[in-house]
Amino acid sequence: MYTANDLSPEMILKIAQQLSLSEDNISQMCLQMTTMYRDNKIADVADIDGDGDTSNESRCIALEWYRKCLNISKNMLTKATCYYNILCLYKDFILDGDKGEADVESMISLLPELSAIDQHLLLDLACRFVKEYDNSQDFCETKIYRQLEKLVKDSLIKLLKTNDKLKIGCYLMECGDRGSAEKYWKSIIEQVELDKSQ
DSSP, X not given: OTTTTSOOHHHHHHHHHHTTOOHHHHHHHHHHHHHHHHXXXXXXXXXXXXXXXXXXXXXXXXXXXXXXXXXXXXXXXXXXXXXXXXXXXXXHTOOOHXXXXXXXXXXXXXXXXXXXXXXXXXXXXXXXXXXXXXXXXXXXXXXXXXXXXXXXXXXXXXXXXXXXXOHHHHHHHHTTOHHHHHHHHHHHHHHHHHHHHO
16 A cells, blocks of 8 residues: 555655645545554564564554644544544553543543544543553542543433434545444444443
């Protein structure tokens, strides 16, 4: 895809910016390259822990690239997609407390711009991350956790009152990130089933 000519992802983004590509195109390129890192498909990743596998290192690089994409994009859907992927990395692989809690706090300010289902899904992932992190540290950041719990309940009420499009999932498909899109749709199904059972 992008790295076929031995260009580093950083070089590709720099060239895209020099060519004055649109912010949306640059953001989508950034997300696509981040997906390649997350899925361990970029070969220039160093095996820092010496275990013969670079998947953990690739996911850590992907996490930083998602944060980089948050900083370069003004597009609400791009930011929401980055937060979704960051929270999924936390849920499945990485426990990065300080930066993770900062990601959650900055994600909260984006919520009013998102569809009800996307708000609810992001909040649920964030709540799970904060709870799991606090449990692993034998420490509870009750202010953030309580705020998230309240927002999850409020978003569920809003979700039940509206019929929004599932925008993060559509944007993931548009960016060619089929793996995250599939996880997104499965998360939606799990969330709906969980909410119905409560």
